[in-house]
Amino acid sequence: MAIAKAERLMNLALCLLGTRRPLSKRELRGSIEAYMEAGNDESFNRMFERDKDDLRELGLVIETVENLEGDTGYLARRDSNRLPPVALDAEEAAALGLAAKVWQQARLAGAASGALQKLRAGGMPEASDPYEGQHSAIEPRIPVHEAAFEPLMLACRDRRPVVFDYRKSTAARPETRQVEPWALECWRGHWYLA
Structure with a gap:
């Protein structure tokens, strides 16, 4: 998950958990910077719906409540979301x-x-x-002296492709390679990328 999306999800979760009353989409858009920066209402609505689905998939119980005026609001009650x-x-x-x-x-x-x-x-x-x-x-x-360890570990965790220069033992010059990392394995003090 990209850092910006994780931050946006965390901000949405905090807003929903930190309120005692349901918040409307308009209120949430005005409270979360990433939503404020959304180009138009349609892109905001798509982003909000995806974020809400992602939080529910992660286990957050989000209630959808309609008030007397017919407006829809959202909240995540703390008692429903305790570990x-x-x-x-x-x-x-x-x-x-x-x-x-x-x-x-x-x-x-x-x-x-x-x-x-x-x-x-x-x-x-x-x-x-x-x-x-x-x-x-x-x-x-776990020896982690290689500078590439952390970026590759994060790429494995996020299931994100990486690009780097790699020189085969038979080649004079390195070539650019793009790989989809699955796992980092340590064997006899050396890291191997699968």
């Missing part, structure tokens, strides 16, 4: 802690750490490592 309590046992919490440690060298270290803090605040048990003492010298790491 269930986090219910992880100690082994599951330890596995998540171990997974977060794997990313400590990458740019994702902050996100992984923040996610663990949020899960703990939501009730995840503070994990004691069930293997503590047995493997204390082993610390999982």
Whole structure:
């Protein structure tokens, strides 16, 4: 998902969750910058309907309400959109802690750490490592020294094609290649793009 669309969806979700009364399309258009920039009513309506469908597909319960004047409004009640309590046992919490440690060298270290803090605040048990003492010298790491790692990881996540120069071992000069990345795999300290 493109960053602009993700930001637009997040802004729409926040508007719908942050109101106590249904908001009309006109009010939503006036509150969200991307909607204000929509060229005309038709393009705004298409964008809004797609965004609303995407949020519903992601699990947000959006109510459509008609007021006394016949205008349609939208809202997402907080009580209808609460996540269930986090219910992880100690082994599951330890596995998540171990997974977060794997990313400590990458740019994702902050996100992984923040996610663990949020899960703990939501009730995840503070994990004691069930293997503590047995493997204390082993610390999982994913080497991410290659500059291309992050852009390729994001392209895999977003299912977005990438273009780069590539030189075959038999060629004197690099050629431009366009690929649709499926996955990044680490094998013996080197990253491979599938």
